[in-house]
Amino acid sequence: MNEAYNKRALWRDTLHEIIFEADTPAGKWFDILLIVSILTSVFAVMLDSVGEINKQYGSLLYSIEWFFTIIFTVEYILRLVCVDRPFLYAKSFFGIVDLLAIIPTYISLLIPGSEYLLVIRILRILRIFRVLKLVQYMGEALLLMKALRASSRKIVVFLFTVLTLVIIFGSMMYLIEGAEHGFTSIPRSIYWAIVTLTTVGYGDISPQTNFGQMIAACIMILGYSIIAVPTGIVTVELSHFSLKKSTQACKNCSAEGHDTDADFCKFCGAQL
Numbered sequence: 001m002n003e004a005y006n007k008r009a010l011w012r013d014t015l016h017e018i019i020f021e022a023d024t025p026a027g028k029w030f031d032i033l034l035i036v037s038i039l040t041s042v043f044a045v046m047l048d049s050v051g052e053i054n055k056q057y058g059s060l061l062y063s064i065e066w067f068f069t070i071i072f073t074v075e076y077i078l079r080l081v082c083v084d085r086p087f088l089y090a091k092s093f094f095g096i097v098d099l100l101a102i103i104p105t106y107i108s109l110l111i112p113g114s115e116y117l118l119v120i121r122i123l124r125i126l127r128i129f130r131v132l133k134l135v136q137y138m139g140e141a142l143l144l145m146k147a148l149r150a151s152s153r154k155i156v157v158f159l160f161t162v163l164t165l166v167i168i169f170g171s172m173m174y175l176i177e178g179a180e181h182g183f184t185s186i187p188r189s190i191y192w193a194i195v196t197l198t199t200v201g202y203g204d205i206s207p208q209t210n211f212g213q214m215i216a217a218c219i220m221i222l223g224y225s226i227i228a229v230p231t232g233i234v235t236v237e238l239s240h241f242s243l244k245k246s247t248q249a250c251k252n253c254s255a256e257g258h259d260t261d262a263d264f265c266k267f268c269g270a271q272l
Contacts, residue, residue, distance in 0.1 A: 012081070012082045013082075013251070015078060015081070015082040016082040016083065016249075016251050018030050019075075019078060019079055019082060020079075020082070020083075020249040021249060034075070037068055037071060037072075038101075038122065040064075040068070041064070041065065041068035041069075041072075042122050044061050044064045044065060044068075045061075045065065047061060048061040048062070048065070065105060066105065069102050069105040069106075072098070072101055072102050073102050075098075076098045076099065076102060079095075079098065083251065083252060083253060084251065084252040084253075084270070085252050085253050085268060088252075088253035088267070088268060089253060092253075144234075146237075147234050147237035148234060148237075150237040151233045151234050151236070151237045154233045155230055155233060155234075158229055158230060158233065162197070162226065165193075165197065165222075166190050166193040166194050166197055167190055167193075169193040169196075169197070169215065169219055170186055170187075170189035170190030170191075170192065170193040170194075171186055171189065171190075172215060173189045173192060173193065173207065173212060173215065173216075174186050174188075174189040176207070176209060176211055176212045176215070177189075177207050177208065177209060177212045181205075181206075181207065181208045181209070181212070182204075182205040182206070183205065188205070191205075192205045193219065196216055196219045196220060196223065197219050197220075197222065197223040197226065198223060198227075199220065199223045199224065199227070250265040250267065250268065250270055250272060251270065252265060252268050252270030253265060253267055253268040253270065
């Protein structure tokens with residue numbers, strides 16, 4: 001009984017090492033093949049959306065799409081099997097992406113056209129950071145996410161302020177320019193204010209009166225000063241976090257991004 005259990009545990013450990021670790025030759029080759037498969041499948045979906053190519057090679061591309069979907073489905077199941085707490089992996093970022101990478105093909109059996117959502121598979125290419133040992137970039141991504149969460153309240157206040165400004169400016173331009181100059185309603189005038197404040201400037205609506213152009217110039221100048229505000233908020237929060245992460249993945253929940261001197265997983269508490 002114990003021998004059978006040990007063999008099963010060894011099998012799961014080996015599978016986990018191949019699928020989740022990039023430091024071993026087998027793990028590295030697995031990730032490389034996975035990335036090639038992801039790029040090939042996304043490229044096939046993109047080609048399938050081209051009318052002329054679809055008419056000539058539609059059936060071939062359809063077969064390729066199902067081939068990769070089956071491969072990714074088996075891979076997803078194996079990922080769940082080789083971790084001790086599969087639900088934790090399933091609700092993690094990569095777990096959700098892996099699931100979304102296979103669902104559209106099955107949904108397309110009921111809803112034609114939904115298979116083009118498979119381009120979300122390109123998100124799985126983020127695993128290339130592990131293959132190339134660029135883990136510091138993955139760590140920086142986690143660091144940025146923490147900073148964004150920490151500064152979320154300040155950013156919400158900032159966005160509310162911007163929203164108030166565009167409503168005021170939009171209403172003013174509606175009164176100044178009027179429908180004869182394209183400002184047919186307050187919502188459309190607010191749309192113009194947003195486009196102008198963000199310095200996008202589509203040019204589909206533009207003020208014609210001198211007073212309107214003066215206000216537009218003020219909004220443009222204000223836009224340049226406002227753009228830098230979110231950057232400053234996030235930068236301050238970034239300075240509060242340190243960044244030194246290991247490449248090891250937890251065998252219990254498959255989470256990564258642990259400190260280099262960590263003995264236990266900071267997400268589920270399992271020993272590393």
